Amino acid sequence: MEKTAYRKGVLAILAELLQEPTDDTVGELPAMVKYLHEAFAALEYPVPLLAYSDWPKLAGGREALALAYNQSFVFPPETRVVPVESIYRQWTSDSSAQVPFAKEKGYLMSDAALHMKALYESYGLELPPAFSATPDHLGLELEFAVFLLENEAAERQAVFWREHLDWVDELADEAEKNGIPAFYRQVLKVIAAFLRADRENYEQVK
Known part of the structure; x- marks a missing residue:
């Protein structure tokens, strides 16, 4: 299997794990683990x-994973994390923006969204529709x-990886600091590690 196919497969699995879990999600986990091991080795x-x-x-089970x-992502707000790019970006770079939080982080529907x-x-x-307020959700x-x-060609891919996939380390660090449940803490760590390694594909692409 070519490397691009493995990269697509890994991204698809990680995106699925950021959705609300189903019985199928739980049942597929052993196969996901096997595939990820094969893919990371090949890559x-x-x-x-x-x-x-x-x-x-x-x-x-599904009920335990749903909890x-x-x-991890909903409640309580004191310890949850929000896997949305806007939360980790300055809200806008528009110098004419009049809102008081324009240069701050932590708000939805930023320039990134x-x-x-x-x-x-x-x-x-x-x-x-469920993501109308969070078009920049990590999933x-x-x-x-x-x-x-x-x-798309590698050049267009490189722009997206650089502009939208370089913030996940901060999300994974916050998940660790907040002590969210271990399953999703590990999922976010793996996503961050994968994206760090994957961005190297585009270091020389202009």
Whole structure:
């Protein structure tokens, strides 16, 4: 299997794990772990097996994983994390913006979100209604990365990786600091490690 196919497969799995879990999600975890191990080895990406080999055990059943999902990303607000790019970006770079939080982080629908929305529209892609306020949700961005791998040249891919996929280390660090449930803490660590390694594909691409 060529490396691009492995990259698409990994991105698709990681995007799925950021959705609300289903019975299928839980049932597919052993196969996901096997595929990730094969893919990281083929890609020569430094993502250790121990970072994800326990996922089936940590997940438990669907109800347990659904609870972990809610505790990780929904409630309580004091410890949850929000896997949305805008939260980790300055809200806008527009110097004429009059809102008091224009230069701050932590708000939805930043410039990054508006750019993601414009990208979907430019490719004729429909934004799921549930994500109307978060078009820059990490799960959607990973799915869009798969789309670019399938439909665009490396130059266009490189721009997206640089502009929209360089913030996840901060998300993973916050998840660790906040002590979200172990399953999703590990998922975010693996996503961050994969994206760090994957960006090297584009270091020389202009």
